[in-house]
Amino acid sequence: MHIIEIYKSLQGESSFAGLPCVFVRLAGCNLRCAWCDSEYTFSGGQKMSALEILAEVQRLSPTGGLVEVTGGEPMLQERELVPFLHQLIAAGYEVLMETSGERPLELVPSEVRKIVDVKCPGSGEHLRFRPENLATLTARDEVKFVLASREDYEYARDFIVRHGLESSPAGLIFSPAFRKGAIGSRSTENCLLDPRDLADWMLADNINARLGLQIHKYIWEPQLKGV
Numbered sequence: 001m002h003i004i005e006i007y008k009s010l011q012g013e014s015s016f017a018g019l020p021c022v023f024v025r026l027a028g029c030n031l032r033c034a035w036c037d038s039e040y041t042f043s044g045g046q047k048m049s050a051l052e053i054l055a056e057v058q059r060l061s062p063t064g065g066l067v068e069v070t071g072g073e074p075m076l077q078e079r080e081l082v083p084f085l086h087q088l089i090a091a092g093y094e095v096l097m098e099t100s101g102e103r104p105l106e107l108v109p110s111e112v113r114k115i116v117d118v119k120c121p122g123s124g125e126h127l128r129f130r131p132e133n134l135a136t137l138t139a140r141d142e143v144k145f146v147l148a149s150r151e152d153y154e155y156a157r158d159f160i161v162r163h164g165l166e167s168s169p170a171g172l173i174f175s176p177a178f179r180k181g182a183i184g185s186r187s188t189e190n191c192l193l194d195p196r197d198l199a200d201w202m203l204a205d206n207i208n209a210r211l212g213l214q215i216h217k218y219i220w221e222p223q224l225k226g227v
């Protein structure tokens, strides 16, 4: 697999936010979201075997715990990735995988907790989602909407209704998009959508979703990589 980085930090998003986690970041993405903060993953990466990656995960977290496979878009390397996911599970890790849901997810092991990042219009990539992936969701999974505007919020709200996600076992997350290239202060001023506005809208519409902030961007400076 082509790997950008493997490091240990705190999980910044999802219902696992705040927990120690080893991140395995794969190279390559076939989307180009307007607010992407991971453009350094689009090309390059070091070629590593599954055994080499697993050894590094075990060095960083020898007693098990959380591992997040992310990118880029991990499913672009599906052929090597799926067996590796099985290896991580067999080694006793709780595995999260962040994906845009543009590639088929049927072969992802059921033990993996998928965090499916459904793109909204502000990303410019909202037409790329593969709706068939919604049928793969279980109570272990989460659907995340990263929102840059009121238009994005309404898109996410309507998407939930249109696809019956209120009754889906998967958790729902609404998260304000972070300003691309944000530097300096660890502040909500770097959000493209004010979390307070988002909270007001969610309460007014009685949305049964979690408001998620990318907590790593408030603990460390937003431009820092490997945290």
Ligand code: SF4
Pocket: 029, 030, 031, 032, 033, 035, 036, 037, 038, 039, 041, 071, 072, 073, 100
């Ligand atoms: S899917 Fe993720 S890595 Fe790819 S362009 Fe969008 S935000 Fe960036």
